[in-house]
Amino acid sequence: MSKHTFWMIIGCGLPLLLLFLAPVIGLSSNIAIFIFIIAMFACHLLMAKNITDMTLTSQINTNHRGEPMKKLNIKKLGLAFGSTTAILYLGCVLLMIIVGQEGTVAFFNTLLHGFDTSAIIRMDIPWWEAVMGIVQIFILGWLTGALVAAIYNVGSDPNIE
Known part of the structure; x- marks a missing residue:
């Protein structure tokens, strides 16, 4: 190791x-x-x-095989993060539709290690609010991916000391 x-x-x-x-x-x-x-x-x-x-x-940033580190495409990584978060959001929407309030509460209580989510889970969400949620989570995911790529690219630049 x-x-x-x-x-x-x-x-x-x-x-x-x-x-x-x-x-x-x-x-x-x-x-x-x-x-x-x-x-x-x-x-x-x-x-x-x-x-x-x-x-x-x-003096030269290399990967674990000794090869020069490559740059990440900021737009593509942003798109990957944004798409992933939007798909996860849609998964949550489907979960809420399929299993109802009790199943949703049970799922998130298990996922969040003992936090009681029954008081904060709201099942009567209008369609326009769900669409806005998908757009917002996509934007946040895109920004996160773009930031990760930008920080990685700065760290992989051999001219920066």
């Missing part, structure tokens, strides 16, 4: 595992969960710094 893989498992896996196990070990307050989320974010920042240090020492 490489050094990077080891730190990736520690930096990503351990805080994520702690986040999910927090309620089991008695840390179920919002502050404890917030601390775990901040710890996960900090681990990712430290890991990103470590990766940046490794690539700067070689």
Whole structure:
């Protein structure tokens, strides 16, 4: 196992595992969960710094095979993220239509690890509001994908130190 893989498992896996196990070990307050989320974010920042240090020492950013890193197409990655989030939104709409309120509440309670969603799930959503939701989630997904690609491209530019 490489050094990077080891730190990736520690930096990503351990805080994520702690986040999910927090309620089991008695840390179920919002502050404890917030601390775990901040710890996960900090681990990712430290890991990103470590990766940046490794690539700067070689003076050329390369992938794991030693090949030069390629640029991501910002528009295509934005479209991929936007389309994915819109499809997930449509999946939620279909779930609500097919299983009804009880099934929807049960699904999201399971997905959100014990949060009770019964008070916030609304089944009487007009069609125009659902369409607006799809458009909004597509835009947010597109912006997220475009931002990921832009940040990746800045990090893969060998001229930036």
